[in-house]
Amino acid sequence: MSRSEMDNGDVEMIDGVVLCALVTAGSNAVEANRDQINALNVFPVPDGDTGTNMSLTLRSIVEESQKQPTVHAGDAAQRMAKSALLAARGNSGLISAQLFRGIADVAVGRERITPSELAAGMRAGAIAAYDSVPDPREGTMLTVMRVTADKATEHAGTGAGLADILEVIVQTSVEAVALTPTQLDVLKDAGVVDSGGYGLSVFLSGALEVAQGRGDGTSVFPSPAPIGVEGDGQAGVGARIDFVEAVQEEIFGYCTVFMIEGEGLDVVEIREKTTTFGESAVVAGDSDLVKIHVHPLDPGPVISYGASLGTLSGITILNMDEQTSDWAAGQQSAQPVQATHDTPRLDTAIVAVCAGPGLEAVFAQAGLGACTPITGGDTMNPSVQDLLVAVEAASSDQVILLPNNGNIVAAALQVPDLTDKDVQVIQTRSVQAGLAAVFAFSATSTLDANVSAMGDAAGGVRSGSVTRAVRDAVVSGHEITSGDIMALVDGDLVATTADPISALIEMVRIATDEAELITIYTGVDFDDSSADKALTAAQEVAGEAEVELVRGGQPHYDFLVAFE
Secondary structure, three states: OOHHHHHOOOOOOEOHHHHHHHHHHHHHHHHHOHHHHHHOOOOOOOOOOHHHHHHHHHHHHHHHHHHOOOOOHHHHHHHHHHHHHHHOOHHHHHHHHHHHHHHHHHHOOOOOEOHHHHHHHHHHHHHHHHHHOOOOOOOOHHHHHHHHHHHHHHHHOOOOOHHHHHHHHHHHHHHHHHHHHHOOHHHHHHOOOOHHHHHHHHHHHHHHHHHOOOOOOOOOOOOOOOOOOOOOOOOOOOOOHHHHHHHOOOOOOEEEEEEEEOOOOOHHHHHHHHOOOOEEEEEEEOOOEEEEEEEOOOOHHHHHHHHHHOEEEEEEEEEHHHHHHHHHHHHHOOOOOOOOOOOOOOOOEEEEEEOOHHHHHHHHHHOOOOEEEEEOEOOEEOOHHHHHHHHHHOOOOEEEEEOOOOOOHHHHHHHHHHOOOEEEEOOOOOHHHHHHHHHOOOOOOOHHHHHHHHHHHHHOOEEEEEEEOOOOEEEOOEEEOOOOEEEEEOOEEEEEEOOHHHHHHHHHHHHOOOOOEEEEEEEOOOOHHHHHHHHHHHHHHOOOOEEEEEEEEEOOEEEEEEEO
């Protein structure tokens, strides 16, 4: 089935080209209406990012589909489902991904599918979406997805074509969105409809527009007036001012999203465990790949839990209290809400990958206000999309990207080709090298001058680490047993000991010859007393070198050490 046949409105069979066209138009619609979706975002947290998260998730699906176009409906649907899971951002993004999972399951192995089978896929997706949430709430995106899927299945039974089915379910979605305040008290109190449900309705409206040959989905689709609120409900407006003022007193914690890659992963067990870490848990995936979304007050424990199950990637941790403050400010000024801070433009910005609150603070301070840390490191590699989002959010058209880990360099090198910004990647392979680079940054220098100076500084650092072996292995020609404490310098094993401080002493003794400054960054498990002992022990064997200690808070490494 060709795109031209769809434009004529007679689609009775759907292939990969048509699927891609529908999703592209839906993505365009969400992007065009993103600010209004954000403005309505009060549940589960009023942080103004539902539209942004849905748009980024859908954009990734479209981009991946366009990279590998296919007329095979099953193959196209499978690629969409996988890219949706990998790229899903926030609660709304991960729930949206289940819609694509359902369609993919129905379309598997099929060159073309009927509108009736597409409807069945939507229903399977709605069921998967409910299953992904431990405590599903009505009056949300879930409700709108279920109601529209049921209507699609019902109408498809009449033998209707694609455009006819979409027209019916778009109208159904609008009605379902308008009713959400009658099902969820927080929406009624705020005087708005559910933002995620509205976003889904917008997506379907964009798909309908292209199916009817009326456009490419970039139209404005106003939100319906909320039913069941006191006074006259109004379409297309934000939350009530009294609600806005009240929510600023609440504490919401951190929106935490990451992927686990492993073997024999139990999605149901992981979902149940995730609910113990925070609110708004959404968990989806399979035995090899699981994505987690949750709102903990402290993201550390759930990240550690995930790391115990497999390799982590695509970690995003957002401060929802800051986002809520931004959302409230936007509501009070009656301007479209953005989910990020409105920061002044810079000549050059820096994006640096690291893990640990202390390290993040050092990067931010050393960058003189120009550096934005992004969470990542060993077992927590950010994706290309994560790096790209951070670069796009940076307050400059010139960005220096510091991967700070050998496993992240390849992903970082792809970013410059994906953005219109001038992005320079300094191939830092350790956090220590990244810190040396950012300390060499000058806000008054040109981009080229900073790249040169920062690269030179990064190259002048030796990087040491103290960590625990997680399995039996051979490292630098030495047999290591699981549980051994290892001291490494520039990746080479220099000592194994029974405890971390002894390993630190041996490392400093061996690597301190030409160093003038030794900076020790303590890991997440080191308290003040242990840190003081480590500093004293290192000073005793450091010779003439000056020794400094910083509470890094990084996972996996008891110590990271920079020899300069």
